[in-house]
Amino acid sequence: MRIRRWVRAVRWYLRELTGEAEYDRHCERHRRHHPLAPVPTRREYQVLRTRHQEARTHSRCC
Numbered sequence: 647m648r649i650r651r652w653v654r655a656v657r658w659y660l661r662e663l664t665g666e667a668e669y670d671r672h673c674e675r676h677r678r679h680h681p682l683a684p685v686p687t688r689r690e691y692q693v694l695r696t697r698h699q700e701a702r703t704h705s706r707c708c
Contacts, residue, residue: 669691
């Protein structure tokens with residue numbers, strides 16, 4: 647029981663760290679707000695996210 651809880655916690659942490667959970671949350675929001683539109687692939691999402699971050703250079707420190 648303790649080991650399962652520990653494994654779940656490590657898995658959650660790694661998913662948050664790598665951004666995998668962020669993509670899952672994006673897909674859920676996308677399906678909720680745009681039910682008829684296709685969900686972007688992980689690659690498409692990464693491209694959109696990178697473009698958005700680069701367009702908002704004032705919010706970065708470096």
